[in-house]
Amino acid sequence: MANSYHAEQHKDYTLKIRALLSELPMLCGSFFRAIDSQTSVLTRYAYAIDLRGFFQFAIQQADLFPEKDIPSLTASDLEKIQAYHIELYLNEVSFYQKGDHEWINQERAKARKLSSIRSFFKFLHKQEYLPTNVASLVDIPKLYEKPIIRLEPNEVADLLDMAENGEGLTDRQKQYHAATKLRDVAILTLFLGTGIRISELVGIDLEDIDFENDAFVVTRKGGSEDILNFGEEVHSALADYYMWREQQSALEGHEHALFLSMQLRRITVRAVENLVKKYARIAAPLKKITPHKLRSTYGTMLYHETEDIYLVADVLGHKDVNTTRKHYAASSEEHKRIAAKKIKLRDD
16 A cells, blocks of 8 residues: 555646646647656656746747747747746746735746756757757856754754653644644654655555564655665654554545544645644754754764765665765764864963
């Protein structure tokens, strides 16, 4: 049953992509069929959203095709698009208003949108629909490295203690804490003890857990299955929650889900994000902690203990060890603190 959640997710996003394709030029259908076997359904959905945004901007430009609707655009229409149109679009999405809301896209978000446009125009040029690939002439926005945020050992302990005892929660939050404590502790411990991704966590089914061998099945990015092992602390937290979970009657369609919401449905990604944020605001108020930051915390701890970057890459499910090296073999907060104490400005 390890693929039940992910199969349903694949179906849902496939339907969303089909709906978006009806709003895009017909050539987009050929593009999405071509990349189907090389990309995940979530990647294709992101491409579709990005391309819709670009074409919604393009038909408003007086020197392009303002009299046409997007689905009717042909290859000859798309030949009119120049590099500066794409640059104008990226400038437009840096900041814009939609209804009562203001939207801001930083360089990383703009780079992703440009990547989607580049992939589409590269396909059109390769298939000889277009004589040139104008999108390749647009420079990718310069990306600055973000600081790697993770929890320190004392913060990890505080986070788990808080999830267990509810200390620091508001009165309203404490009303629900007794009902969610076992689940919340299990989720946080699983993140910190295995480095699991949030999409992998919400997709775990009851049948995926093997307590005899301290292992469980996850569905990785791209749909492949993997087996992860866990230690004593994860075993204890999971076993406590599992006993409670076996006594619950989940709603139809959610019977196999390991982690349930208070409505007895499979817990959602958004709910897990909010759960982590709730406890992290108290345990580490100066850090913006997300489920991915808990994954980073695990990766850092594992690297410090083993100094084996290939082991860390394997456990985290990284296809490229350079990704692992970039994030976990970098200078740690501990090293920075040591460096800070090395310099003395005045003699004692």
